[in-house]
Amino acid sequence: MNVTVFGIGYVGLVQAAVLSEVGHNVCCVDVDKVKIDKLKQGVIPIFEPGLTPLVKTNYDEGRIRFTCNAEEGVNFANVQFIAVGTPPDEDGSADLQYVIAVAKTIATHMDSPKIIVNKSTVPVGTADKVAETINDTLRSRHSDLSYSVVSNPEFLKEGSAVADCIRPDRIIVGTRFNDNKLQIQDTFKELYAPFNRNHDRIIFMDARSAELTKYAANCMLATKISFMNEMANIAEKIGADIEYVRQGIGSDERIGYHFIYPGCGYGGSCFPKDVQALSKTSEIVGYKPQLLQAVEAINKHQKNKLMIYINQYFKGDISGKTFALWGLSFKPKTDDMREAPCHVVMESLWAKGASIQAFDPEAMEEAQRIYGNRTNLTLMGTKEAALSGADALVICTEWQNFRAVNLNLIKDTLISPVIFDGRNMYEPNKVKKLGIDYYCIGRGLSISTPQI
Missing domain, CATH: 3.40.50.720 (NAD(P)-binding Rossmann-like Domain)
Structure with missing residues (x-):
């Protein structure tokens, strides 16, 4: 044809x-x-x-x-x-x-x-x-x-x-x-x-059902992510470990393991836009989409989660500090940075006077296109290079390249041996035994945050 x-x-x-x-x-x-x-x-x-x-x-x-x-x-x-x-x-x-x-x-x-x-x-x-x-x-x-x-x-x-x-x-x-x-x-x-x-x-x-099917599918997946982030925030407060909770509920075939990984928020060209668009459509026809509004609100909060940890750790004083940042794309295997959590992290750090040394396996050109040449953003050639001279490490994307790492190298290279991990890449106890402070999402044995 x-x-x-x-x-x-x-x-x-x-x-x-x-x-x-x-x-x-x-x-x-x-x-x-x-x-x-x-x-x-x-x-x-x-x-x-x-x-x-x-x-x-x-x-x-x-x-x-x-x-x-x-x-x-x-x-x-x-x-x-x-x-x-x-x-x-x-x-x-x-x-x-x-x-x-x-x-x-x-x-x-x-x-x-x-x-x-x-x-x-x-x-x-x-x-x-x-x-x-x-x-x-x-x-x-x-x-x-x-x-x-x-x-x-x-x-x-x-x-x-x-x-x-x-x-x-x-x-x-x-x-x-x-x-x-x-x-x-x-x-x-x-x-x-x-x-x-x-x-x-x-x-x-019919055409209208087909159009709604697309929005419903993306909003369902976004809902699963926001729900899991809600559970992670609760787990953090009561001292539970969200990884065990994830395994426990994922084994239920009615729930499954897809899209129940907690993190620093969803991004991309689809989920944020489609949740907003379906919410707006609902309002136009006179229906208040309470669940969709909650999904969006939780996601906005979650994108600030790493900054809550960073501010707490450094007691609000990060001016002049340099942060290594791993992961610019909104998810692995793409160079798409639309609505990526890294935007909130980077722009919040810049607003407080910090600098960033960033690395991503695919999104470096896209970051250059978006942010241009800035004195407080350096795009590094490797993840190891991003650590050099940095006070702390921030992880925003779960690239496979970031999973198997030399934790001792991270400890020895960072000025302050601390990792702010928005994707729960590592086992908290293993990291802590090496003398690295490790803040991740909803793993109660490794983090302690103020009331959110």
């Missing part, structure tokens, strides 16, 4: 690469000429394991192409994916201007029937808004071309997006009540047949 993808960001590029890998012909359209030119040269704008060879191979073999020409993209295929960003507006709602702009572009250039597929994460009712835009644009052209609008949300995890796309656990397809459901179902069965061989993963439903 021929497929066009508008928006060659994280979701669009991964989806395009995987579709081309299984034999579909994909035309990628983006307004960013620099990005398109680099993609043609084999330069991939994001770090995602397995993505670069996939894009390069399929581009060389002619199954994927890149262009800024919207008309070319519209006329390339009958199936048109919209995968542009939906950033949060000032009030927390999703900004749909880019989605609507692409819908208008498709309607402006289409010369045959189209299936327009919302791949972007969008509020409930967006499929209807896209349809209205297309209808109005076609009417202005005096055109009676037929079209369908489908909600086909993505469920990719950064760091394993290629694998998730190749082996999806479910494929949600939402249709509008007045569209040709049988034609759409046949199209998507053909499109996703290579990913649907062992058992039927496609779930057909």
Whole structure:
């Protein structure tokens, strides 16, 4: 099949690469000429394991192409994916201007029937808004071309997006009540047949349910994280060890072990934005989303947790001190720093007059892009180099590179042998026996904090 993808960001590029890998012909359209030119040269704008060879191979073999020409993209295929960003507006709602702009572009250039597929994460009712835009644009052209609008949300995890796309656990397809459901179902069965061989993963439903399914999934996962952070804070106060608690509840198959690791808060492009967007949607329809508001409030508090420890340890006097910081991305296996906990830590330390020596296996260029050249931020070549001359170590991301470390080297290098660990990377008793003060999340044997 021929497929066009508008928006060659994280979701669009991964989806395009995987579709081309299984034999579909994909035309990628983006307004960013620099990005398109680099993609043609084999330069991939994001770090995602397995993505670069996939894009390069399929581009060389002619199954994927890149262009800024919207008309070319519209006329390339009958199936048109919209995968542009939906950033949060000032009030927390999703900004749909880019989605609507692409819908208008498709309607402006289409010369045959189209299936327009919302791949972007969008509020409930967006499929209807896209349809209205297309209808109005076609009417202005005096055109009676037929079209369908489908909600086909993505469920990719950064760091394993290629694998998730190749082996999806479910494929949600939402249709509008007045569209040709049988034609759409046949199209998507053909499109996703290579990913649907062992058992039927496609779930057909109405468009609004599909749109809500995406938000509900991310909000459920965010809720599990915030719940576990709430338990960690309680464990800290009563002298329990949250690691034992995690093992105890995770062994219950109704709960499971996924997303119950306490830490210094969740980040990324999805969870923070989607919790806010669904909360805003709920308020618009007259429902107070108490649980979602609590999830967001707990996460905001948790991102300040490391600073609570740091202020307590140094008695509020950190001006002139230097902190080694390990981990800039919001999670391992990505260079994405959007809403990463490190932002709160770094900006709070700078506000108090401290300096930072940071290291991350993949996000150094992104940190440079965001913060530029600052006298109080030095990006170091290795995690060991970040320790040199530092008063303390702060860990914000659970990279594998940080798990097996020489604790004696840390003790001997740091001016004050103390670790503030936002990801519970080490066994507290082992660290303490070496004479290192170790502050982590919810492990009562190793920390003592004031009332929060």
